Structure formats: structure tokens, C-alpha cells
Amino acid sequence: MSDITKQSLTELVENIKDKKLSSTDVTKAFIQRSEKSSELNAYITDDFTLALDKAKKFDQKPNLDLKLPGIPMAVKDLFCTKNVKTTAGSKILNNFVPTYESTVTENIWNEGAILLGKLNCDEFAMGSSNETSHFGNVQNPIDKNLVPGGSSGGSASAVAGQLTPITIGTDTGGSIRQPASFTGIVGLKPTYGSCSRYGIVAFASSLDQAGPMGQNVKDCALLQEVISTYDPKDSTSVNFKRNHYSKELTKNIKGKKIGIPKEYRVDGMPKEIEDLWQKGIQYVKDCGAETIDISLPHTSYALPTYYIVAPAEASSNLARYDGVKYGYRAKGENLIDMYEKTRSEGFGAEVQRRIMIGTYVLSSGYYDAYYLKAQKVRKLIKNDFDEAYKKVDAILTPSTPSSAFKIGEKTNDPVSMYLNDIFTVPVNLAGLPGISIPAGHDTKGYPLGLQIIGKAFDEQNILNIAFAMEEKINFKNKITDWWIK
Amino acid sequence: MNKKNTEYLINRKDNQYEVVIGLEVHAQVLSESKLFSSSSTKFGAEPNTQVSLVDAAFPGMLPVINEFCIKQAIKTGIGLNAKINKRSVFDRKNYFYADLPQGYQISQFKDPIVGEGKVILDMPNGQKEVGIERLHLEQDAGKSIHDLDPKNTFVDLNRSGVALMEIVSKPDLRSPDEVNAYIKKLRSIMRYLGTCDGNMQEGSLRADVNVSVRPKGSREFGTRCEIKNVNSIKFMQMAIEYEANRQVDLIEEGKTIDQETRLFDTKKNETRSMRSKEDAHDYRYFPDPDLLPLEVSAKFIEELKNDIPELPDDKKKRFIKEFKLSSYEANILVSDIDTAKYFEEVVAKMGKNKDIKLAVNWITGELFAVLNSKGLEISQSPVSAKNFAILINLIKNGTISGKIAKTVFELMIDGDKDPQKIVVEKGLKQQSDPKALEALIDKIINDNREKAIEYKQGKEKLFGFFVGQAMKASGGKANPQLINEILKKKL
Numbered sequence: 001m002s003d004i005t006k007q008s009l010t011e012l013v014e015n016i017k018d019k020k021l022s023s024t025d026v027t028k029a030f031i032q033r034s035e036k037s038s039e040l041n042a043y044i045t046d047d048f049t050l051a052l053d054k055a056k057k058f059d060q061k062p063n064l065d066l067k068l069p070g071i072p073m074a075v076k077d078l079f080c081t082k083n084v085k086t087t088a089g090s091k092i093l094n095n096f097v098p099t100y101e102s103t104v105t106e107n108i109w110n111e112g113a114i115l116l117g118k119l120n121c122d123e124f125a126m127g128s129s130n131e132t133s134h135f136g137n138v139q140n141p142i143d144k145n146l147v148p149g150g151s152s153g154g155s156a157s158a159v160a161g162q163l164t165p166i167t168i169g170t171d172t173g174g175s176i177r178q179p180a181s182f183t184g185i186v187g188l189k190p191t192y193g194s195c196s197r198y199g200i201v202a203f204a205s206s207l208d209q210a211g212p213m214g215q216n217v218k219d220c221a222l223l224q225e226v227i228s229t230y231d232p233k234d235s236t237s238v239n240f241k242r243n244h245y246s247k248e249l250t251k252n253i254k255g256k257k258i259g260i261p262k263e264y265r266v267d268g269m270p271k272e273i274e275d276l277w278q279k280g281i282q283y284v285k286d287c288g289a290e291t292i293d294i295s296l297p298h299t300s301y302a303l304p305t306y307y308i309v310a311p312a313e314a315s316s317n318l319a320r321y322d323g324v325k326y327g328y329r330a331k332g333e334n335l336i337d338m339y340e341k342t343r344s345e346g347f348g349a350e351v352q353r354r355i356m357i358g359t360y361v362l363s364s365g366y367y368d369a370y371y372l373k374a375q376k377v378r379k380l381i382k383n384d385f386d387e388a389y390k391k392v393d394a395i396l397t398p399s400t401p402s403s404a405f406k407i408g409e410k411t412n413d414p415v416s417m418y419l420n421d422i423f424t425v426p427v428n429l430a431g432l433p434g435i436s437i438p439a440g441h442d443t444k445g446y447p448l449g450l451q452i453i454g455k456a457f458d459e460q461n462i463l464n465i466a467f468a469m470e471e472k473i474n475f476k477n478k479i480t481d482w483w484i485k
Numbered sequence: 486m487n488k489k490n491t492e493y494l495i496n497r498k499d500n501q502y503e504v505v506i507g508l509e510v511h512a513q514v515l516s517e518s519k520l521f522s523s524s525s526t527k528f529g530a531e532p533n534t535q536v537s538l539v540d541a542a543f544p545g546m547l548p549v550i551n552e553f554c555i556k557q558a559i560k561t562g563i564g565l566n567a568k569i570n571k572r573s574v575f576d577r578k579n580y581f582y583a584d585l586p587q588g589y590q591i592s593q594f595k596d597p598i599v600g601e602g603k604v605i606l607d608m609p610n611g612q613k614e615v616g617i618e619r620l621h622l623e624q625d626a627g628k629s630i631h632d633l634d635p636k637n638t639f640v641d642l643n644r645s646g647v648a649l650m651e652i653v654s655k656p657d658l659r660s661p662d663e664v665n666a667y668i669k670k671l672r673s674i675m676r677y678l679g680t681c682d683g684n685m686q687e688g689s690l691r692a693d694v695n696v697s698v699r700p701k702g703s704r705e706f707g708t709r710c711e712i713k714n715v716n717s718i719k720f721m722q723m724a725i726e727y728e729a730n731r732q733v734d735l736i737e738e739g740k741t742i743d744q745e746t747r748l749f750d751t752k753k754n755e756t757r758s759m760r761s762k763e764d765a766h767d768y769r770y771f772p773d774p775d776l777l778p779l780e781v782s783a784k785f786i787e788e789l790k791n792d793i794p795e796l797p798d799d800k801k802k803r804f805i806k807e808f809k810l811s812s813y814e815a816n817i818l819v820s821d822i823d824t825a826k827y828f829e830e831v832v833a834k835m836g837k838n839k840d841i842k843l844a845v846n847w848i849t850g851e852l853f854a855v856l857n858s859k860g861l862e863i864s865q866s867p868v869s870a871k872n873f874a875i876l877i878n879l880i881k882n883g884t885i886s887g888k889i890a891k892t893v894f895e896l897m898i899d900g901d902k903d904p905q906k907i908v909v910e911k912g913l914k915q916q917s918d919p920k921a922l923e924a925l926i927d928k929i930i931n932d933n934r935e936k937a938i939e940y941k942q943g944k945e946k947l948f949g950f951f952v953g954q955a956m957k958a959s960g961g962k963a964n965p966q967l968i969n970e971i972l973k974k975k976l
Contacts, residue, residue: 079545080544080545088544098543098545099538100538100543102545197545197547198546198547199546202545202775204774206774232549233549234547235548235549235775235777236774236775236777312771313774315579316579316771318588319587319589320542320544320586324583324586324640325541326543335582335583335638339581362579362771364767367769371771
């Protein structure tokens with residue numbers, strides 16, 4: 001069967017279940033395409049040999065009752081994978097091989113999927129362009145020299161470039177939704193507490209959440225169904241009744257009330273983003289839903305709040321990378337000298353910048369003015385959403401304030417880079433689910449995404465809305481395979 | 486006793502200084518596993534054999550609270566008559582050290598699990614109340630070992646993540662003796678509760694000691710110094726004595742005291758500056774985002790309250806009332822839970838016709854002496870409470886004399902032998918047959934006629950001589966009371 005890699009996850013699962021394809025066929029196809037796609041630099045580590053062995057083993061005794069029977073899958077290199085190097089895109093973990101598996105990836109393998117390899121990402125997930133990775137930037141399959149977004153840039157590039165049928169990313173301030181938007185794919189950030197954080201290299205613990213990134217909504221619903229489990233090993237994991245997201249998926253969203261927050265109409269937003277949003281509003285209406293203008297008054301404080309809370313937590317979370325126990329260690333005259341050299345050489349500039357910011361905002365004398373105040377604002381932002389959800393079932397916004405930018409375009413302007421997360425960050429601060437779906441192209445032909453934000457633990461609802469809109473939008477990603485020689 | 490005489494004051498020329506002491510006691514929670522991981526907490530294992538991925542802070546590892554440790558902390562709070570906080574928060578205390586794998590210690594900074602409480606001390610001049618400021622839970626760090634290699638430091642993470650209770654007292658202590666009594670009381674309460682084994686040699690109980698001095702009568706506190714991590718009561722007392730005198734000397738010389746952290750050098754018996762206030766760490770405390778605030782229900786606390794055993798203060802009251810013991814005797818018996826247990830078992834085994842006073846004297850006398858000389862705890866006593874009770878009953882019912890009992894007791898030590906059997910086997914039963922004793926005494930008087938006459942003429946001291954002779958002739962087995970009676974009659 002040709003064009004295996006063009007098939008969606010749902011199609012591949014069906015074809016394997018119907019025995020039209022074997023796991024070996026599928027795995028081979030994705031390995032071959034991945035091997036031809038080294039220019040994208042989507043992988044940090046591949047596990048192709050073992051993947052093929054596993055596929056063959058699966059085919060010998062296929063368990064077709066599983067949700068991901070023999071499906072090969074590459075994952076973001078932030079998930080610890082047993083016996084497979086896990087770097088978090090950092091030099092400091094360049095040689096780190098976990099002896100354990102993250103809960104999310106464990107769930108995936110338990111449903112029959114096979115690890116293809118580990119995908120590139122911004123160092124410790126800190127970045128919006130995948131340019132902070134120690135292993136080099138990732139190319140956007142849409143266009144050469146275009147960033148794929150970040151931090152799950154390798155994941156987005158791999159799905160859009162069809163190096164993996166589906167993948168998982170992590171989203172702390174937009175790291176799933178923004179790259180999904182930049183590469184023309186679907187990305188879901190679940191409610192905080194939906195997916196276990198156990199075994200995921202931590203960036204900002206109160207914001208980090210794993211989620212699916214795929215070619216379409218149904219694929220993401222299926223993967224979400226697999227990865228979202230209650231996990232006692234993560235104290236912030238929530239034990240709620242989880243839906244069978246893919247089975248319960250419906251395009252019937254008649255009568256749903258969709259909020260349109262006026263505060264997302266930010267200064268200097270390109271007209272094409274505004275136009276896309278208006279188109280989105282029309283699609284929603286075409287699906288039989290109703291739109292209601294709402295206000296989320298504290299939206300403009302979200303980005304500064306995020307850039308206090310996330311670095312504060314990161315500065316503490318990354319203290320463990322000290323050269324003592326594992327990972328990179330520089331030689332030093334004494335303990336302090338070793339720490340300083342290890343961390344100066346092991347961390348890149350963006351990570352160091354955020355550690356500095358985080359250390360500063362937690363310092364005595366500044367704590368109240370920054371961290372404490374940020375926590376209070378965070379509560380206000382959450383209250384905004386709570387208030388809005390008294391009137392609406394979900395909220396529709398653009399995913400990003402622009403389409404993908406050029407590699408190197410924003411590297412020297414961190415603030416402009418941070419502004420990329422302006423529409424995604426409030427969702428993390430409020431702990432809500434958000435999904436980005438491709439909804440159109442800008443004048444350069446680059447994809448643009450729309451974001452649907454839901455109530456906490458109401459993933460089914462935003463998946464349904466996305467599913468309905470997806471049909472109306474009928475988005476076609478313009479992939480020319482330019483990188484394949 | 487005059488209260489004034491027992492005041493601990495430091496005298497210089499015309500000035501008298503009072504010492505103000507507050508303690509931060511670190512008590513290891515008695516639990517099978519650590520505060521946030523399932524690794525064992527057993528003492529003395531090979532280095533780095535009780536370390537989980539969480540304890541070693543591997544990427545992506547998350548802490549999960551050990552509910553048992555929470556229960557232990559709440560129980561301890563109840564034992565300290567303290568307020569239990571239904572909501573408490575775990576914070577991160579950030580600092581770098583090789584034996585701190587996470588780069589932060591999880592501790593309760595702003596909202597501890599236990600609030601204000603109090604402890605009553607029995608001092609020679611009466612009772613003294615010491616206020617408890619708070620009790621919070623925190624992780625212990627690992628251990629850096631600097632003396633195994635000339636160039637490298639080794640790290641043992643077995644302790645890393647073990648649950649500690651930090652019990653902070655108010656600055657209510659005024660002397661090394663009070664510190665001694667306070668630590669012993671805390672230890673006693675926690676051992677009764679089973680929340681800390683109180684083993685100072687194994688580091689289960691250590692303290693940071695805050696010391697300041699002020700002119701006698703002054704109401705204001707002086708500048709304090711904190712002496713870090715002192716691990717025996719003796720060292721605490723020595724450190725306080727040294728530190729208080731150092732501070733007084735500074736004041737007398739017209740100098741000021743710097744608020745600082747100091748270290749006690751046990752070899753030189755002095756405290757040394759570790760770091761000044763200016764060099765103090767900025768720990769950048771903030772709530773640990775990996776852990777939700779800890780909420781406990783009133784019901785949960787109530788259930789733990791029902792689980793609290795009789796504590797030393799109540800036990801003491803009961804012993805005084807029920808067994809007519811003196812406050813002093815009761816104190817000795819209740820201060821250690823195992824002593825109290827032993828005593829109560831002896832009382833139970835003695836049955837109806839018991840002599841509790843006699844039992845108390847024998848426990849605090851003969852038994853303690855044996856334990857002391859053998860370096861044993863009462864829980865390891867070579868004589869079981871059951872046999873001990875039999876021995877006391879043998880004395881009480883006149884089967885053996887107190888003197889013979891000592892001989893029997895010595896024989897019992899080897900293998901916890903039944904005293905009744907020893908008495909039979911060794912023929913140590915007391916001679917209480919008046920006829921036989923009369924015959925024996927007649928013979929003695931006959932043999933010592935001159936002395937008998939002297940006695941009658943008024944040399945009353947000689948009575949003791951006759952008693953001695955009678956005892957000797959009976960091989961020590963004669964009932965001393967009967968001997969007395971017969972001698973008085975015959976002489």
C-alpha cells in the first residue's frame with residue numbers, strides 16, 4: 001500500500017485492525033520517511049532498529065483489541081523513556097538514559113504503540129521556535145527556514161512532515177498549540193491534572209501538561225483517550241470520570257454557546273488573524289452553535305504573570321541539574337566552582353535567562369512584589385474564565401498572533417518571542433483545556449490556527465466543537481516534501 | 486526549695502545575666518518509608534541502598550505524600566497540646582548542596598501542620614510550662630562524607646527524604662537544666678506516641694539551639710545566636726554554657742553581639758561563627774507546585790485523638806492517685822515509656838496482696854543498678870516483669886528476707902530464672918519457725934553470757950551484735966523481724 005505515511009492515525013489503526021496493513025509495513029514506512037527527512041532535524045534520538053523489531057514481534061502475535069495496535073510513534077524528548085536517551089533538548093542531559101518510563105508514554109505502549117524515537121524541542125521546553133534546543137533548530141515542513149514553533153517544534157514538524165502518524169507534546173504556555181498552529185496540525189492541551197506529569201522532565205510544574213498532536217481532531221481524541229489516566233504517582237493528577245473521547249466524538253454542536261472574548265483583539269494584531277477569527281465565528285455558527293461576546297478582563301496581565309510564575313518554578317525545578325548525580329558535569333576547583341561551570345556550560349542562554357528571572361522573582365524582598373502578586377493575578381485570570389463559563393460552553397480565539405516566523409527572526413528579541421504565547425498562556429494559568437485547529441492560511445500561504453478553550457475536564461466538548469469546525473474548514477496542509485532528496 | 490537558689494544566672498562583677506534559650510528540635514518521624522517516597526528509612530544500611538528515583542531527584546520524578554507521616558505529625562501535635570492546622574502547605578526551601586539532590590528541601594514554611602502548644606516540665610522547684618511555637622514536616626537531606634578520601638567528598642542519600650518533624654519552642658527556656666528536662670520530655674512524649682524513637686546516637690533527635698542573654702530583670706530579648714545541629718543533651722548544655730558566657734563577656738567589654746549562626750566544636754568545647762546574618766541564605770521559599778495544600782478533616786484528627794495512648798503527664802497523675810506514689814517516684818517511672826510499661830506489668834503480675842512501694846524501690850534500686858552496669862535498656866531487662874513480681878511477692882509474704890532477695894535477684898539475672906525455684910533449690914527460704922529460732926537464740930545467749938550481761942547493764946549497742954550472730958547462725962535465712970522479737974524477750 002502506498003502513501004502509508006499520508007494516512008491519519010485513525011486510518012492506520014483501522015487498516016491494521018482489518019489486517020490490510022501490518023505493523024511492520026507501517027513502521028517501515030515511517031522509518032524510511034524519517035530517514036529521508038534528516039534535514040528537518042525533528043529527531044534528537046531515533047530508535048528505528050528496535051522499533052522494527054517490536055513491529056515484527058507485534059505482527060507475530062497481533063493484539064488487535066488495543067487502541068494503538070502496532071502503531072509507530074515518535075514522542076517529544078521531554079518524556080522519560082526507559083533505556084532510551086532523554087535529553088529535554090539540553091546539553092546538561094546529553095548523556096541521560098532513564099531507567100524508568102513516564103506514565104503518559106507507558107499508557108501509549110500499553111495500548112500497542114511502538115517508540116520510533118525522541119523528537120526535538122526547545123531546551124527544557126523553554127522557547128516558542130525550537131531554536132533553544134542544544135541539538136539545533138527544527139525546520140518547518142511548510143517552508144524552509146521557517147520555525148515550526150515551540151517548544152514542541154520537533155513534534156509538530158514530525159506530524160506535519162509525516163515522520164510519525166501522531167505524537168505527544170507538552171504545553172506549559174502554548175508549547176503544543178502554537179507549533180500546531182505554525183505547522184497546520186491539531187494540538188490539544190488537556191486540563192491540568194488530566195494527564196500525569198510523572199516522568200516528564202519538569203519545566204513549570206503548575207502549568208505543564210502533556211497532550212496529543214495529530215493530523216486531525218479524531219486522531220487527537222483517540223490519543224487523549226489513551227494518555228489521560230489518573231495517576232497516584234502525580235499528586236496533581238485528578239481522578240475524574242474520563243470520556244471515551246474518540247467514541248463519543250460528535251459533530252453535533254447545535255445550541256452550544258461559544259464565547260468571543262474582546263480582550264483577544266490585541267493591538268497590532270495582523271488583519272489576517274482578525275479575518276481568520278471572523279471566519280471561525282462564521283464556521284461555528286454554520287455548525288449550529290451560537291456565539292456570544294464575552295469579556296476576560298485580566299487577559300492583558302496573563303503574559304507578565306506567566307513570565308513570573310513559570311520561570312520561578314523552573315528556577316527551582318532545574319536546580320537538580322547540578323552535575324552531582326547524572327547528566328553533564330564540568331570539572332571544577334571545588335563544589336561551587338563545579339556547579340557554576342556545569343550549569344554555565346550545560347544550560348543554554350534562554351534557560352539561563354529564565355533561571356535568573358525565576359531566582360530574582362522568588363528572592364526575599366521581591367517575592368511579594370512579583371511571585372505573590374502573580375499568583376493573585378493568576379487567580380483573577382481564572383475567575384475571569386469561571387465568570388465567562390456561566391454564560392458560555394467554550395471560547396473561540398486565534399491560537400497565535402501571527403503565522404510562523406523565520407528562523408533567527410526573533411532570537412535576539414526575547415520579549416517579541418514571548419508575545420507569541422499571548423493567546424495560549426491564559427489557558428495554562430487557568431488550568432483549562434485548549435485545542436488548536438488549523439483554520440486557514442495567511443497571505444504567504446503559512447497555516448494559521450484557531451483555539452477553542454473549554455471548561456476544566458470538558459475535553460469532550462472542545463473536541464466536538466473542533467471536530468465540527470474541522471469539517472467546515474476543510475483545511476489542506478500545503479506540504480511539498482521540499483526536504484526530501 | 487527556694488526558687489531563687491535554682492535560678493541559672495551568669496555573674497560578672499556587679500551584674501547578673503539571665504540566659505534565654507529557644508530550641509528547634511528535629512525529630513525523625515518513626516515510619517517505614519520516607520516522607521515522599523517508598524524507600525526504607527532503616528538506620529545503618531549500606532550507603533545509597535535506600536534511595537528511590539524520587540529521593541535522588543531524577544528528571545520527572547514527583548513527590549507523593551506519605552499519609553502515615555502526616556498522622557505521626559498530627560499525633561505528636563496532639564501530644565504537645567497543640568493546635569492542629571486543617572490546612573498546611575509544603576514549600577520549597579531552595580539551596581544548592583551536594584547532599585540535597587533536588588536543589589531544594591520540601592518543608593512547611595508559612596503554614597505548618599501544627600501550631601501553638603505547650604509542654605510541662607517537672608523541675609526541682611516545681612512545674613514549668615514551655616510554649617511550642619509550631620511543628621512542621623520536612624525532608625531530611627543526605628549525608629556528605631568528607632573524610633573517606635583526601636580529594637573527594639562522598640554522598641550517602643539514604644537519609645535523603647526521610648521525614649523530620651521540626652518542633653520549634655518559644656524562647657521560654659532559661660538554663661541548661663531546663664533544656665535537659667525539655668528534650669527529655671519531648672522525647673518521652675514522642676516515644677509514648679510512637680512517633681519518634683528519640684535515638685540521639687542515630688541522629689533521630691537533634692536540635693538547633695538559639696541562645697541570647699539579658700540583664701536579670703530585663704524584659705527585652707538580647708541578640709540571639711543560633712547553634713546548629715547539636716546532637717546530644719550534654720553537648721547542648723555545654724554549648725549553651727559556653728555561648729551564654731561568650732555573649733556576657735562581649736556585653737561586659739562593651740561590645741555588641743552579632744546575630745549569626747554558630748557551630749559547636751565538641752572537641753574544643755566552644756562555639757564558632759559559621760555565617761553572619763548578612764551571609765544568610767536566601768532560601769527563596771515558595772509553595773511546592775508538585776504538591777497540593779494538605780487538607781485534613783476534623784474527623785481525621787478526631788480519629789487520631791482517639792488513638793492517643795495515656796501520655797506521661799496523665800500517667801503520672803494516675804500513678805500518684807492509684808498507687809499512692811510520690812511525685813518523685815512517679816516521675817521516674819513515667820519518664821520512659823518502657824519503664825512505665827515494666828512497672829505496670831509488675832503491678833499486674835503481683836496480684837491482689839501487693840506491695841507497690843516495695844516494687845518501686847526494687848525497680849529504681851536493684852533493677853536500675855543492674856541495667857546500668859550492663860548498659861541495657863529496661864526493654865532488654867534480663868529479669869522479666871513476671872519473675873520480678875514473684876520476687877517482690879516472696880519478700881512481701883515473708884518467704885525470703887530483703888537481704889536474701891538480693892542474692893536471689895542476682896541468680897535470676899542469668900536466664901530470667903523463676904525466683905521460687907531458686908529459693909527451693911538453694912534452700913533460701915526464710916526461717917520463720919519461732920521454736921527453732923528460740924533454740925538458736927538460746928544457744929547464742931549461752932555462748933555469749935558476758936555480752937548479754939553487758940547489754941542488760943545498759944550497753945544497748947550490743948543488740949545489733951546478737952542480731953548479727955543469729956543471722957549468721959541461720960545462714961542469713963532467719964526472719965529478721967522474729968529474731969528481733971525473740972531477742973528482746975530473751976535478753
